[in-house]
Amino acid sequence: METSTTPQAKKSIGALVAIVLGIGVVAGVGFTLHKVSADPQPKLYATKIGTIVAADGKTYNHYTIADSVYADPINSKAHGTCATCDGGHPSWPSYGPYTDFVLPAHSYVTVTLTVYDGGIKLNTPYFASIVGTVGGTANFDGVDKTNLAPDGVEHTFTLHGLPTSTQDPLFVNVPLPMNTDAEMKAYNADPTKLPIGHKVTFSFITQGAGHYVWNCEYPCGDSTYQGFGAVMGQLGYMSGKVTVVNG
Numbered sequence: 001m002e003t004s005t006t007p008q009a010k011k012s013i014g015a016l017v018a019i020v021l022g023i024g025v026v027a028g029v030g031f032t033l034h035k036v037s038a039d040p041q042p043k044l045y046a047t048k049i050g051t052i053v054a055a056d057g058k059t060y061n062h063y064t065i066a067d068s069v070y071a072d073p074i075n076s077k078a079h080g081t082c083a084t085c086d087g088g089h090p091s092w093p094s095y096g097p098y099t100d101f102v103l104p105a106h107s108y109v110t111v112t113l114t115v116y117d118g119g120i121k122l123n124t125p126y127f128a129s130i131v132g133t134v135g136g137t138a139n140f141d142g143v144d145k146t147n148l149a150p151d152g153v154e155h156t157f158t159l160h161g162l163p164t165s166t167q168d169p170l171f172v173n174v175p176l177p178m179n180t181d182a183e184m185k186a187y188n189a190d191p192t193k194l195p196i197g198h199k200v201t202f203s204f205i206t207q208g209a210g211h212y213v214w215n216c217e218y219p220c221g222d223s224t225y226q227g228f229g230a231v232m233g234q235l236g237y238m239s240g241k242v243t244v245v246n247g
């Protein structure tokens with residue numbers, strides 16, 4: 001009795017194997033992409049505090065978020081609380097505890113950042129200007145300003161869109177004032193003791209829902225790329241996401 005597989009059956013088995021392998025490859029790529037794009041950072045959802053009438057005469061729902069900026073990842077509490085659980089970068093500055101913000105659409109959002117790092121000088125003075133905020137100002141320790149000195153900056157909060165033509169634009173730039181050497185003295189002697197820091201408050205109005213990103217434009221990375229290497233290329237320290245959602 002003939003038991004060997006016919007040429008047609010061999011072809012079918014070959015095709016089936018190819019299909020299964022193909023599915024495996026697609027699934028593998030999909031899984032890898034999902035893993036890469038999955039966001040390990042906890043999200044901070046804006047808190048509604050009431051309504052506010054803006055300069056355009058419209059009444060907006062008023063939301064707040066608060067976060068901080070630190071000279072190291074441990075105090076930021078965004079990367080664990082021990083020297084070895086931050087991915088091995090104990091000297092990297094970091095926003096924290098959040099780098100991933102969720103804001104409602106068509107709302108008035110007030111951000112408070114308490115900033116604890118030192119600094120030197122921006123690569124480009126543009127990022128010392130306040131852009132895209134209500135009134136074109138930010139409040140620094142109680143004083144409204146339209147810009148800082150480019151050599152008095154520690155980091156920036158620079159929010160912008162992804163390349164797309166299907167969502168509303170959103171751009172905000174706020175430079176963060178550096179703590180001086182004198183203000184950093186206690187921290188430099190003992191990193192468990194934070195400097196007093198500076199309080200920065202600013203507001204902006206969101207448009208429609210969309211996906212945005214923010215990053216720092218101060219050269220706080222290592223010396224590659226004029227200070228934009230290392231920490232500046234890693235999500236969750238000096239960069240993060242802003243998602244504007246329909247409420």
Ligand SMILES: [Cu+2]
Binds near residue numbers: 220
């Ligand atoms: Cu920075």
